[in-house]
Amino acid sequence: MSAILTIMKKEFARFFGDKRLILSILLPGLIIYAVYTAMGSITQSFTETPVQAVVCVRNMPQSLSQAVSSVFIIDEGEGDDEALKERIREGDLDLLVIFPEDFDEAIAENALPDVSIYYNSGDTASSSAYYAMTALLNSFEESISDVLTINRGEGQFDLADSGALAKDILSMIVPMVLIMLLFSGCIAVVLESIAGEKERGTFATMLVTPVKRTYIAAGKILSLSALAMLSGLSSFLGLIFSIPSLIGGLEGISFTMYGFTDYLLIFLVIIMTVLVLVALLSIVSAFAKSTKEANGLMAPVMILVLLCSVVSMFVPNTAIGIYFVPVLNSAMCISSIMSGALSVAAFLITIGVNLAFTLLLAVVLAFMFNSEKIIFNG
Amino acid sequence: MEKTEILKVEHLKKTFRLSLRQRKNEGGVRVRTAVDDLSFSAYKGEIFGLLGPNGAGKTTTLRMLATLIKPDSGDAFIDGKSIVAQPYEVRGKIGFLTSELKLESFFSPNYIFDFFSELHGVPKDIREERKKSLFARFGIDKFADVKLGNLSTGMKQKTSIVISVVHAPEFIIFDEPTNGLDVITAKAVTDYLSELRGEGKTIILSTHIFSLAEKLCDRVGVIIDGRLAALDDVAALTAEKNLEDKFFELYSEVAGDRQ
Numbered sequence: 001m002s003a004i005l006t007i008m009k010k011e012f013a014r015f016f017g018d019k020r021l022i023l024s025i026l027l028p029g030l031i032i033y034a035v036y037t038a039m040g041s042i043t044q045s046f047t048e049t050p051v052q053a054v055v056c057v058r059n060m061p062q063s064l065s066q067a068v069s070s071v072f073i074i075d076e077g078e079g080d081d082e083a084l085k086e087r088i089r090e091g092d093l094d095l096l097v098i099f100p101e102d103f104d105e106a107i108a109e110n111a112l113p114d115v116s117i118y119y120n121s122g123d124t125a126s127s128s129a130y131y132a133m134t135a136l137l138n139s140f141e142e143s144i145s146d147v148l149t150i151n152r153g154e155g156q157f158d159l160a161d162s163g164a165l166a167k168d169i170l171s172m173i174v175p176m177v178l179i180m181l182l183f184s185g186c187i188a189v190v191l192e193s194i195a196g197e198k199e200r201g202t203f204a205t206m207l208v209t210p211v212k213r214t215y216i217a218a219g220k221i222l223s224l225s226a227l228a229m230l231s232g233l234s235s236f237l238g239l240i241f242s243i244p245s246l247i248g249g250l251e252g253i254s255f256t257m258y259g260f261t262d263y264l265l266i267f268l269v270i271i272m273t274v275l276v277l278v279a280l281l282s283i284v285s286a287f288a289k290s291t292k293e294a295n296g297l298m299a300p301v302m303i304l305v306l307l308c309s310v311v312s313m314f315v316p317n318t319a320i321g322i323y324f325v326p327v328l329n330s331a332m333c334i335s336s337i338m339s340g341a342l343s344v345a346a347f348l349i350t351i352g353v354n355l356a357f358t359l360l361l362a363v364v365l366a367f368m369f370n371s372e373k374i375i376f377n378g
Numbered sequence: 379m380e381k382t383e384i385l386k387v388e389h390l391k392k393t394f395r396l397s398l399r400q401r402k403n404e405g406g407v408r409v410r411t412a413v414d415d416l417s418f419s420a421y422k423g424e425i426f427g428l429l430g431p432n433g434a435g436k437t438t439t440l441r442m443l444a445t446l447i448k449p450d451s452g453d454a455f456i457d458g459k460s461i462v463a464q465p466y467e468v469r470g471k472i473g474f475l476t477s478e479l480k481l482e483s484f485f486s487p488n489y490i491f492d493f494f495s496e497l498h499g500v501p502k503d504i505r506e507e508r509k510k511s512l513f514a515r516f517g518i519d520k521f522a523d524v525k526l527g528n529l530s531t532g533m534k535q536k537t538s539i540v541i542s543v544v545h546a547p548e549f550i551i552f553d554e555p556t557n558g559l560d561v562i563t564a565k566a567v568t569d570y571l572s573e574l575r576g577e578g579k580t581i582i583l584s585t586h587i588f589s590l591a592e593k594l595c596d597r598v599g600v601i602i603d604g605r606l607a608a609l610d611d612v613a614a615l616t617a618e619k620n621l622e623d624k625f626f627e628l629y630s631e632v633a634g635d636r637q
Contacts, residue, residue, distance in 0.1 A: 003496070003499075201478055204479050205479040208469055209498055210469040210498065
């Protein structure tokens with residue numbers, strides 16, 4: 001049994017002694033952080049650019065003068081209307097608003113005064129100014145017609161819990177992203193350690209020692225899982241730290257809305273998932289003749305895993321049968337934990353099934369290590 | 379002195395399935411026989427040479443003895459343990475050196491020595507003592523903490539030899555141990571083999587270098603096309619002519635039989 005530890009120690013020494021490999025573990029997180037933060041700040045700079053539209057108003061009514069000038073920059077409007085329209089086409093002016101001369105009187109007499117607003121729908125600034133102006137006029141219209149009012153009083157009218165919405169959004173996105181990140185972490189370490197060792201001829205050296213093949217398989221799977229977890233953790237932290245700037249506008253998202261138990265459960269599911277993924281990829285790697293071939297064989301596995309994580313977004317989490325499918329059950333479980341709807345049975349089945357599946361794969365791997373065809377590419 | 383039989387090879391046979399392309403080249407034959415009904419014995423405290431041209435089946439035979447591949451039929455017993463039925467026991471008794479089993483170039487000789495000692499279950503105090511004497515014996519002590527990848531070919535091969543005997547096996551299988559080495563390093567290796575024999579260990583040595591076999595081996599088995607063409611004391615084989623000429627004689631006999 002101590003051989004398992006010896007093999008694990010060696011794998012750790014291999015990875016932590018090599019700057020290049022440490023980088024391959026930590027880089028995904030850094031890249032995710034950098035890319036997402038950059039994306040977030042770009043989106044914010046788009047939405048936050050202060051655009052105060054420039055409008056020209058003819059016959060400005062007394063009743064609207066203050067409201068309009070507080071929202072828009074008023075252009076003096078030199079020249080005739082045609083000249084102003086030309087300026088709108090050129091993008092120099094955003095709106096030309098023409099009120100009837102006796103607007104206020106007409107309103108007082110319950111007549112229906114007509115307001116003309118000239119704008120350019122091909123120009124973003126102009127069309128948003130148009131919507132702003134119509135909204136302003138609409139609310140003015142509402143304020144003078146005393147038919148009914150909606151939500152004019154103080155108080156909170158939207159009764160939705162902002163946390164619940166945020167949880168729903170997270171429970172859709174996080175499982176998929178998390179599993180893909182874990183998967184890429186697994187690829188990085190497994191390829192190097194199994195296909196790489198086989199290719200370099202260092203693996204067979206271990207096979208002439210009296211260490212049981214199952215111990216070698218166990219030592220490899222356990223150590224590589226720990227390393228893959230580390231890589232996954234790096235990606236996860238990168239994701240978490242970039243979330244505030246990525247979805248800064250979305251209110252209520254905060255990682256404090258989950259308790260310690262939630263995180264513990266997610267952590268357990270992650271461990272099981274990584275074990276399954278590492279065992280699966282180890283088998284694929286052991287099967288391949290070279291690292292290059294192993295890399296190619298990763299693609300179908302990647303598609304399967306991707307499919308599982310995407311499917312988890314659409315399957316109702318009440319169907320218990322779904323928890324018997326490895327990887328998919330992990331995504332479902334994480335999703336349920338995050339939306340606060342995890343059932344004990346589903347969790348236990350997920351842990352049990354993934355553990356059993358890993359053991360099965362480990363036995364298959366040990367069996368493969370015993371095969372001369374696999375080891376010597378016969 | 380009564381000889382103790384430590385290795386008994388009984389009718390070993392190994393075939394390989396050919397790939398489609400190989401089949402085409404070889405006229406539709408599906409399998410190639412690498413080792414064909416091979417039987418011989420080796421005795422304690424001798425250097426037994428397996429001699430033959432490239433592709434004769436030497437390496438395949440040694441791989442079977444080292445339990446890395448399984449024979450199609452037949453068996454071999456090392457110190458009474460079957461390579462087919464008791465591979466784990468056999469692995470604990472043998473030291474195996476071949477160019478295909480490599481050491482990770484990322485680690486230092488020091489680390490690799492400890493790693494394989496642990497896999498063989500060697501106690502720490504014995505390990506340190508053994509490491510000290512072996513490293514000194516081969517001059518590895520000066521490079522003990524340098525990554526293997528940064529060492530010369532000769533130093534790598536010396537490390538490989540040292541690693542193959544971390545558990546002080548009684549039975550040692552060396553496949554072409556002097557390949558690619560300069561004369562000085564090769565001499566260090568062959569001297570070590572004589573030394574091991576002096577300690578009463580048994581060595582199976584495969585080589586295609588006749589002078590080496592003539593100088594070093596007590597007995598020699600000549601393998602041609604997977605079959606044993608001759609098996610005798612070196613002294614008997616070289617009574618009339620040197621080993622190389624004797625080999626050509628045997629080879630033309632076998633080749634003549636084939637035609």
